[in-house]
Amino acid sequence: MLLPLLRSHPLLHHAARLSSPRTRLLLRRDALPLQPARSPPHPPIRMAASSGSNASSPAPSPPPAVVHKSKIQFCPACGSPTKLAVPDGDEKMRAICSSCGRVHYENPKMVVGCVVEHDNKVLLCRRKIEPAYGLWTLPAGYLEVGESAAEGASRETLEEACADVEIVSPFAQLDIPLIGQSYIIFRARLKTPNFSPGPESLECALFALDDIPFESLAFSSIIVTLRMYTEDVKSGSIKFHYCTINKRLGASPSDLRSFDIDNHIAV
Helix, strand or coil, rough: HHHHHHHCHHHHHHHHHHHCCEEEEEECCHHHCCCCCCCCCCCCCCECCCCCCCCCCCCCCCCCCCCCCCCEEEECCCEEEEEECCCCCCCCEEEEECCCEEECCCCCEEEEEEEEECCEEEEEEEEEECCCCCCEEECEEECCCCCHHHHHHHHHHHHHHHEEEEEEEEEEEEEEEEHEEEEEEEEECCCCCCCCCCEEEEEEEEEHHHHHCCCHECHHHHHHCCCHHHHHHHCCCCCCEEEEEEECCCCCCEEEEEEEEEEEEEE
């Protein structure tokens, strides 16, 4: 069922939009709800598109390039120490074995998860592990070799919430260059109304949209996903979203709300 859906998804027919003026979505600390769960709904996401027709309002400059320092200190092939250097024909620093000369590349990791819908609510899990112990998140985790993104998202939901789900559609892809992660989030529905905490969860619960604990969410990717989902549901039109999450300059790693959303596309 998922393959025909992906082939017919409007994102595949709107690649030209990638060349449109860059949109920028800012999530600020003062835009997040600070009251208990039943406080008034949070303000909608605001996006400001730069305009080339106004010379006095230049487009925002792109975020600084991420300079990645390899964490591979020893060669996985022979065990010798590595050194950082730019290989011939390359343009980036790589970990190169000081003995056998092998070049070791590091690639982003794929994280997959689900927005599980049931009775106009979404399923969240409270983390039992670090990082973000005790905070709420969508069921999600790293994609395993040998499984599709949809299979991985379903597996993570089963592991973290003991919930058997059916994938409905892709909902969002979020890239986080600074930490080398790319998220693919699917909409899903419960096959049966049964769920319970898995080994990595303290508890699981269904939340109405106005009751989502935005002040206690675990990761910037989860904040962004649930903001977009909430706005889509309330507008009556659920879209597919792509964006890049960039930490603001000077923000500490523990500050989950000091980030900007760049290149946001919703189709």
